[in-house]
Amino acid sequence: MIKDLETAIGYHFHNISLLQNALTHSSYANERWHNGLLSNERLEFLGDSVLGMLVAEYLYRNFPDRPEGELTRMRADMVCEGTLSATARRIDLGKHLLLGHGEEQGGGRSRDSILADAMESVIAACFLDGGLEAALQIVKKFILVEVPVSKLHNVDYKTLLQELVQQKKNQTLTYALIGESGPDHDKHFDVSVSLNGTVVGTGSGSSKKRAEQMAACSAVENLFPDCVK
Numbered sequence: 243m244i245k246d247l248e249t250a251i252g253y254h255f256h257n258i259s260l261l262q263n264a265l266t267h268s269s270y271a272n273e274r275w276h277n278g279l280l281s282n283e284r285l286e287f288l289g290d291s292v293l294g295m296l297v298a299e300y301l302y303r304n305f306p307d308r309p310e311g312e313l314t315r316m317r318a319d320m321v322c323e324g325t326l327s328a329t330a331r332r333i334d335l336g337k338h339l340l341l342g343h344g345e346e347q348g349g350g351r352s353r354d355s356i357l358a359d360a361m362e363s364v365i366a367a368c369f370l371d372g373g374l375e376a377a378l379q380i381v382k383k384f385i386l387v388e389v390p391v392s393k394l395h396n397v398d399y400k401t402l403l404q405e406l407v408q409q410k411k412n413q414t415l416t417y418a419l420i421g422e423s424g425p426d427h428d429k430h431f432d433v434s435v436s437l438n439g440t441v442v443g444t445g446s447g448s449s450k451k452r453a454e455q456m457a458a459c460s461a462v463e464n465l466f467p468d469c470v471k
Contacts (some may be wrong), residue, residue, distance in 0.1 A: 244261060244262065244340065246338075247262070247334075247335070251364065251368075251380055251382060251384075252380070252384075253368055253372065253380060254377065255367070255368075255372075256372070257371050261371075263280060263285060263363075263368050263467075264360065264363035264449060265282065265339050265360065265365065266282050266456055267281060267282065267339055267342065267350065267360070268342075269341055269343075270340040272342060275320070281399045282360060282363035284289050284331055284398035286366070289362030289364040290362050292366060292374075292423065293381060293385070294321055294345070294360060294401070297381065298317055299311075299385070300386055301313050301317055301389075304389075310356055314406070315397070316389065318397050318398040318399070318401045319390045320386075320389065320390065321398055322399075322401075323354055323355060323451070325385065326357070326358035326361040327358045327361070328353055329384045330358065330360060332349040333336050334358055335357060335400050336351035336352055336356075336363070337351065338352055338427075339356070341356075344425075350387035354452075359451075361379045362420040364380070365377050366435065373396065389467045397459070398455070399458035400454055400458040402462055406462065409431050414437070414439075414449070415437055416439075417435050417457065418433065418435075418436070418437070419431060419450065419453075420432045420433060421446075429449070431446065431448070431450065432446050432447055432451065433454050434457060435454070435457040435458055435460075435461050443457045443460030443462075443464055444456075445456050
């Protein structure tokens with residue numbers, strides 16, 4: 243089955259364990275902690291940075307007349323959860339994921355946050371296995387095919403907010419979980435985001451990541467309304 247995924251992404255691994263790690267959700271790893279199984283969370287961390295850099299370089303080279311703020315919004319759109327989860331669905335990534343019982347029962351294979359994280363993990367696995375060129379091959383094939391030239395499709399509001407506030411020195415953003423409810427397979431989270439200690443936005447979602455996105459969206463609307471017109 244994993245060979246089918248390699249065919250779908252157009253890359254064949256030298257070290258297949260990297261791809262297997264990319265498909266391992268934390269819920270599955272936690273249920274098998276005694277086997278020393280690692281989740282894809284570290285790969286997700288790396289994949290986020292690799293993807294962001296590759297998209298930024300592409301935009302820099304191909305849109306020389308666009309100002310920094312516009313390039314920032316374009317990149318945020320292209321690396322957001324909505325874009326990544328849609329890409330994951332194109333390659334049927336959900337069916338290959340290793341999920342714990344609760345996530346399996348709760349529809350984790352079709353959850354945007356899980357799919358987006360796994361897509362970043364796959365990009366990181368390609369990078370570790372074949373270098374930057376291998377990662378670029380995946381990004382070109384699936385992410386750079388639809389650049390939001392005139393209108394944004396989706397927005398990674400956390401990234402957008404971070405880059406907007408960093409235009410001034412000594413700015414600190416802090417996210418805080420202010421509420422949590424529901425069973426493990428159907429959680430609901432409430433999050434606030436503060437700028438230099440002052441709450442500037444709040445949001446809710448089915449995952450902490452999604453709630454943070456909604457809080458960041460609220461903050462961008464409050465602090466930088468011109469960016470969301």
